[in-house]
Amino acid sequence: MLLSIKEVAENQRSIRPVAEEYGINFMTLQRYVKKYEKAGPNEGNKISTGYLKNRQILTPFQENELAVYVIECSRIYHGVSPKDLRQLAYQFARKNNVVVPDNWIKSESASSDWLTGFLKRHRHVVQ
Incomplete structure (x- = not known):
């Protein structure tokens, strides 16, 4: 090109x-x-050509850390609900000085769209 x-x-x-x-x-x-x-x-x-990936809030490394934590919670019989996971993601992002969207700050939790994308990227968390 x-x-x-x-x-x-x-x-x-x-x-x-x-x-x-x-x-x-x-x-x-x-x-x-x-x-x-x-x-x-x-x-x-x-200049970039082709399609760009959607902007992720957390880096893949950070998401993997979060996924490992959720799996560990589940392993010790302390599962994490979707609402808890969204709040946990928000707190994790704030502690790691990640810039988050305004709607995350207002609701003090990640969006449902983020949760859907996270679960698609980390299918092993759901199983």
Whole structure:
């Protein structure tokens, strides 16, 4: 993708022939050329292509620590309810100086969307 963008932006070639040559949709190439030109010559190489992952509040390492804790609680017959897990996640994030959304601060617990995503990422917690 970067080669085709540079062909258009730096070598002043037309978008359609370059898109056809590289097998890229011309509108997609046009969108990335605009991003490249807007970023400037120094930052142009850093533009991202493709789909981005949703922003996670906790890092994967932090989520793994939380998952291990929940499994340990469950192992000693002290299960964690969904509401407790959401509150625990909020407290864990605050103690680790993680920036959390405003709705977490207002309710002093993680959102139900976070819980759903957490359980999808850590299926072993539910079993």
